[in-house]
Amino acid sequence: MNTSKNQVLKISTSGSVDDGKSTLIGRILYDTKSLKQDKLKAIEENSIKKGYDYLDFSLATDGLTAEREQGITIDVAHIYFSSPNRSYIIADTPGHIEYTRNMITGTSTSDVSLILIDARNGVVEQTRRHYFINSLLRVKEVIVVINKMDLIGYDQQRFQSIIEDFKKLTENTDFKDQKVTFIPVSALHGENVVNPSENFRWYDGKTLMQVLEDLKVEETQEAAHARFQIQTVIRPKKESLHDFRGYAGKLRGGELKINDEVTILPSETKSTIKSIEFYDQQYESASKGSSITITLKDEVNVSRGDLIVKTQEKPLIAKELKAIICWMDKTPLLSSTMLYLQHGVKQVKSKITSIDYKIKSSFNGTTEKTDKLNMNDLGLVNIKVGQPLYFDTYKENKDNGVFILIDGKTNATAGVGFIQ
Amino acid sequence: MLQKVKNNPLEDEAIYIFREVAGQFEKPAILFSGGKDSITLVHLAKKAFYPGKIPFPLLHIDTGHNFPEVIALRDKLVKELDLDLKVHYVQDSIDAGIVKEETGKYASRNKLQIETLLQAIETHGFDACIGGARRDEEKARAKERIFSVRDDFGQWDEKNQRPEVFDMLNGRIDFGQNVRVFPISNWTELDVWNYIQRENIEIPSIYMAHKRKVFERDNLLWPANDAVVYREEDEIVTEKTVRFRTVGDMSCTAAVESFAFEIDQVVHEIKQSNLSERGARIDDKRSEAAMEQRKQQGYF
Incomplete structure (x- = not known):
């Protein structure tokens, strides 16, 4: 693998029912020649069987029988393709209201978001919801794809007025670093997706694929302090490595170097980084995302879930916190509900002490009082935890400012929280 | 002069997943077929716990229809890394009358493996089985989670899966349930081959x-x-x-x-x-x- 091939750009897609999301993805696969002959043949055969006079690319992505039967996408599907420059992963997330939790799931692991709009319908309530979630998750790069331009005669004025409508949404966000790009396309005819089209003579911007190709992953990330949460302690049972204690984990945010002064939380013990290792090699430093093993100069007591930070860059410490929750479970969230809270790899007991408000589903910025959150509701809640958490606000450090809530009875992942 | 660790997002993610399995489960196992994906898994596990040993046994469901070259390499790997190999035979399930041998032109033991696998999981009490399935292989696999919960009967409930947000993996299960874990979910066939080439992995x-x-x-x-x-x-x-x-x-x-x-x-x-x-x-x-x-x- 050369350096450029190590790059992966993760994309999430969202749109309303019938905005043509699956068709767009199918088109990207087809025009980048990522669909192999046998898969293409299966799509052709199925399209004929269904009586379509065009290729139904959604058949490439809708993997479950129920999805094919109903002609809709139910669950997040992951689709892979590559250009000569790098690999891409698309998380295709459903547009149905009842499946919004999947959109958060898909968006949470992505570097860039595509929001699809049907040019005939313009900005609709779902668009507002999708944009709101993108802002809540602080997605830095948002690409608004205005699809089905062929059905409105490639009307430039209409394209412009949709942009104006969308910009009214972005005025409300406090996330000023966000970049929004607008692209008019026809996914069905493959215009402006990978290849440009004569029908868009009035459009002098890049095609969707050109925009993606030019995006650098680093540009989609925000700077943050180093947070190293221990997943497992490596203690080889070999005589030669008797004193070896390696602390294994994935570095979240920032950078760690040999000789950095660090503090271990919760014990508040101080030490210095002795070595940074990856497999059988030693390194000088490591940055966000690396799954490394570190050793410390002092013999200290460190266990799974403990957090190692630079002594100068301590996180917040609290047993009570405020977070925006997206509730994902069929059973509503009530105040006083007991749940497990998982912060990174650490699980603690928690209790919702009160719900301040829920965000109205019109997503025009208004809130309402409530005593419960239903599935797909977003609201601000107060949570008490059994042990102190060592966290940042989501704004300061995405990885260390987020948690999931687990229902102790069903073990289901019932919600996700963004610490405010 | 020491360098900075190079980010390799797919490898970092796989190692992170292996370490979560070690942290969250009592009795995990690596499902090992001898194919390139499971060999890649073992290589990643070796890296995840170095200089310690891989803390899980390998579980091989043997259909009896093996390529001899595959078995030879399996045994070599087990010896080199000092691993614990557990083999369960489809033939035993057939002999016990649990499954019936298919007949005819397309007869295969592929589907019969399911029962042998479920029995092996129950016998050893494995609570997590790590597999080399990838989402790009097949469209139903594209819907699979990294931690995928199976009930007492090993069944996958595709319409009721846990959302996986950010990189947090929820491995909480009830007694009798188990989790299938897929560390190379996000790799493509070409990613695996590039990795085998770069790391010089024997296949x-x-x-x-x-x-x-x-x-x-x-x-x-x-x-x-x-x-x-x-x-x-x-x-x-x-x-x-x-x-x-x-x-x-x-x-x-x-x-x-x-x-x-x-x-x-x-x-x-x-x-x-x-x-x-x-x-x-x-x-x-x-x-x-x-x-x-x-x-x-x-x-x-």
């Missing part, structure tokens, strides 16, 4: 071009081995230079004609290929939902 020789007796059926080349693979009289055996793109049960794995004798040539060939990896898997061709149905029943 079974049948992935490289070699001479083999085969016969043609449905535009695919089937390995000719009358004891294992059913062949009709008019299906003529010829010797061809072939290689395998996936390694499964011999009765469900077709070969492709190839002159890629070295790994570099294999990687080049895969980049150029017009056929998807599982295009040579006869088990997927049974129906559009073949994989989804097997997964619901406990296939990995």
